[in-house]
Amino acid sequence: NALNDRETGGYTAADYVLAVAETLNRHDGQKSSVPSSFTVARTPDYPVSAFITHLVYLRGTTIEVDELALTALGVQCVPIDPQPNAKGKLLYSPGDVKLALAHILDQDD
Numbered sequence: 001n002a003l004n005d006r007e008t009g010g011y012t013a014a015d016y017v018l019a020v021a022e023t024l025n026r027h028d029g030q031k032s033s034v035p036s037s038f039t040v041a042r043t044p045d046y047p048v049s050a051f052i053t054h055l056v057y058l059r060g061t062t063i064e065v066d067e068l069a070l071t072a073l074g075v076q077c078v079p080i081d082p083q084p085n086a087k088g089k090l091l092y093s094p095g096d097v098k099l100a101l102a103h104i105l106d107q108d109d
């Protein structure tokens with residue numbers, strides 16, 4: 001996303017990444033032995049980087065991307081310079097996405 005919608009107003013890139021990791025760390029169908037009136041901090045089974053290794057993002061959009069915070073979570077950031085369309089909207093170009101993915105795949109070799 002290049003901008004937040006009404007459900008994610010104020011989210012940063014790290015907020016999105018943490019929300020995805022938190023959701024993937026849930027174990028559907030497991031009942032808690034703790035009464036629902038108690039709030040217990042649960043240690044996640046897997047670190048963020050078990051689910052998300054890279055973040056490809058557009059520079060200059062309204063969503064804040066704190067590369068230091070994301071790197072601390074084990075997520076490598078790959079920025080792309082946006083290409084404005086005829087209406088001035090910032091977009092990914094297919095060629096730039098291909099280059100970013102090639103960069104990621106080359107790192108893993």
